[in-house]
Amino acid sequence: MSLESRLLHKRSPQRWSTVAALTYMQRRASGTYEFRKRLPETLAGKPVPPHMHDGFGDLINAKTGRFKRELVRSLQTKDLKEAKKRDHRAALQATKLFDEAIKALSPRDASNESPVLDLGELESEVFVELLGVDEAERLEGDDRRHLQTQEDRAKWPDLEPIPSNAQLGMSADHFHIYGELLPVFEKEFREAFARRDPKIVYPETNIALKRRGIYWSKASAEFQGAALVVLKAHVRAYEAKSKRQRGEIIPTPAISFERKEIGPKLSDALASWAGGGLAQNAKRPKANTITEAEQAVRYFKELHGDLRLGEITREKAREFRDAVAKVPSALPSELRKLPLPRLLERDLSGFKPRMATTVNKIMQVLGGIVSRAEREGFLDKVPNYVNPFGKAIRFSVDHHETARKHFDRSDLKAIFSSPVYSLGERPAGGGAEAGFWFPLVGLLSGMRLDEIAQLRIRDLRQDEDTKHWYFDINRTGGRSTKNASSIRHVPMHRELKRIGLLRYRQSLLKSGRKVDDPLWPAVEAQGQRTRSSAWSKWFGRYLRSTCGISDITKVFHSFRHTFKRMTRDAGLSEEMHDALTGHANSGSVGRAYGRGFSLGPLAKAMDQVAPPVDLSKLSWRGVDSD
Incomplete structure (x- = not known):
């Protein structure tokens, strides 16, 4: 066997030597030579961390989103001598690229520069x-x-x-x-x-x-x-x-x-935080929260640049807080796209000011991103590091002015006599029949808007033993809950049955929909936001402009406050109404999951809950309501 043949056919460890480089060259059927080298086991076929997607595209399988198992590149020549030269260079580049990819698996490794x-x-x-x-x-x-x-x-x-x-x-x-x-x-x-x-x-x-x-x-x-x-x-x-x-x-x-050790960039810390932990049940932020965090980081980068965490002082954090506080709560799309410094140059006096609680939430999200970086050890070598987005720089809030209020009788009368109920209107933003059912389900179950919006047809089900119908709130099928105590069974109120919720459910099945399909097919998520996000904005406008409820502390969540008051008026114990609403106000495991009661007692308790207004004239008139 000639020297060239031996060099082309032998296998060797991943080294940078000239002879070893030739190991990774082979000839295609067309006669063109190609470079082919297996990725290290640390990378081959493994999931790609979010912070590596932009920088290591050559190593990522576009179909699977995972690292490739082999790096293959055409050497674009059929000449052996030229191929050997190109193969050598490709081997050097590939080995260095693999090394940098392994180092970049954690933002910590990229943060030391x-x-x-x-x-x-x-x-x-x-x-x-x-x-x-x-x-x-x-x-x-x-x-x-x-x-x-x-x-x-x-x-x-x-x-x-x-x-x-x-x-x-x-x-x-x-x-x-x-x-x-x-x-x-x-x-x-x-x-x-x-x-x-x-x-x-x-x-x-x-x-x-x-x-x-x-x-x-x-x-x-x-x-x-x-x-x-x-x-x-x-x-x-x-x-x-x-x-x-x-x-x-x-x-x-x-x-x-x-x-100088100054930690990872804010964008890298965001990617690490959004990715969650590697363990099977490690908590990962909700899609809506990730979207909010990405917006906050975008604003910060536009104001200060993509700083490393060790460079972000409390002074810079305060400057950011004060800048974000000047951004109104609702802006037209052409203004939302502007970089923060340019946006603040505009006259924004005609828009509604942003609430202090909203600004604090933004700071809290950024503080959470930094806290995760601290927990993961990315800031261990940064001397005397203090989270710049901590409580010390947040606004003091008058909670009496901002706390959400329950709907009183006049509010509920205005809502349930509005055109959606009195005239059968179905505004486009209301998600068709969701505009009719969401307020009723919210009032008569105390469920959160996200919980209602995520319901599938199968989640409104009948118990085999008691024959009671109930809402099954859980995390299956890609759904999320606010916390563990939110996982529960909520009996369907008798008024929902009378008004026609089961008839509505049956109409979906008759139309050909499957039990795993959404209960509200016209309510769709926008981008990374939750299914309820756009609907919530529509309902806020509907409350103010159509129902005439101008108090900004009254929102859809007010139905939950109203239901809580209804349970107390019915004489239910705190343990019982916590089980119905999914609140976790004590250390009892039973109360934390709502599993301290079987469906029978829960349904009996729900029968005692009466709405504060007369709903007897309401009836759903759908395709099979005659």
């Missing part, structure tokens, strides 16, 4: 790295000594001898091949630098920037400047390696760069 790019430092680092690899190549020699024993090689008399494992240095044939490639590479790098065309080192530049947590577009001036510096380092390094090849003494500089 300075956010400011020092071009002189970058050039020195690349130069030292290239000479270090060359030094190791010359010192450690041929990879074949680690792959085959002398006994194995003795079986093939035509194989050239190689040094034993105890010996240092290159074998003669290894030195020869290495020497053939060096001038070829040096010539290419010099010509590219003479043209000031850094495309040849784009992969190396990307890797060097990712190591610092920097993800610039190749079209940006910043990336082009960095790439030119990396190209210059390659020219210098290959000139030095060529001198070494001639036997000149060229030491590898011993330098180190001390960088």
Whole structure:
């Protein structure tokens, strides 16, 4: 077997040597050579953390969203000599890319680099790295000594001898091949630098920037400047390696760069927080909360930039708090798209001011992102770190002015005599029949709006033993609940049955819908927000403009407060009405889940609950109501 054949067919560990690089080359049926290398077990086939999606696209399977198992690239040549040269370069790039991907698995690894790019430092680092690899190549020699024993090689008399494992240095044939490639590479790098065309080192530049947590577009001036510096380092390094090849003494500089530990970027911390824990039942933020957090981080980045957590002082956090406080609670879409600084330049006096509680919620979300980064150890090396979004910078709130109130009788009369009920209107924003049923279910069950909106047909079900109908509130089918105590069975109130909720349910099944389909098919989620998000905004407008209820502390959640008052008026114990509403106000396990009572007692208790207004004239008139 010839030397070239042996180099093309042997297998070797993931090393940077010239001989080992040829391991990953093979010829396609078309005659074109390709580079093929398996990803390390740490990566191969594993899920991709959210913070790595943008920076490591070459390693990600677009269909599965997981890391690929192999990196395959065409070498775009049928010439063996040219293929060997390109294969060597591809192997170097792939090995470095794998190393950076492993380091970037956690934001902590990406956080140790300075956010400011020092071009002189970058050039020195690349130069030292290239000479270090060359030094190791010359010192450690041929990879074949680690792959085959002398006994194995003795079986093939035509194989050239190689040094034993105890010996240092290159074998003669290894030195020869290495020497053939060096001038070829040096010539290419010099010509590219003479043209000031850094495309040849784009992969190396990307890797060097990712190591610092920097993800610039190749079209940006910043990336082009960095790439030119990396190209210059390659020219210098290959000139030095060529001198070494001639036997000149060229030491590898011993330098180190001390960088201040300032933690991960806020965007990286957001990605880690949004991803949740790795354990099976680790808590992950709700989609709606993630959307709110992304909006908050977007505003912060527009005001201060994508700072690392160690750079965010309380002064910067207060500046952000005060800026967000000036953003009205509701804006037209053309204004919502503006960057925060530009938005604040506009005259916003005609819009409704943002509530202090809303601003505090934004600060609380950012504080939670930072707290997770602390728990995960990403800030362990940042001296004397204090969460800048803590309680100390939040607004003091007059809760008597902001607490949600229950609906009184006049409010309920206005709602249930409005056009949706008196004229059969179904406004587009009301989600068709949901506009009719949501307020009734809210009043007569005390369920949260999200709980109602997520109901499937199967979740309104009949108990086999008692024959009572009930709402099954749980987390199956991709649904979420506010907390564990929210998982419960809520008996259907007799008025809901009389008005026609079961007839409505049956009409869906008759129309061809399946039991796993939504109970309210016209209510759909918008983007990452919950199914109830858009409907809630419609109902707020409907309350003010159509029903004439101007008190801003009265919202859909007021039905829950009203139901709570109805249960107390009915004489139900606190334990019982907590079980019905899913409140967890004590340490009792039974009360925490509503499982301290079977459905029979719960249904009996629900029968005692009477609405504070007369609903006898209401009746659902659907397709099969005649």
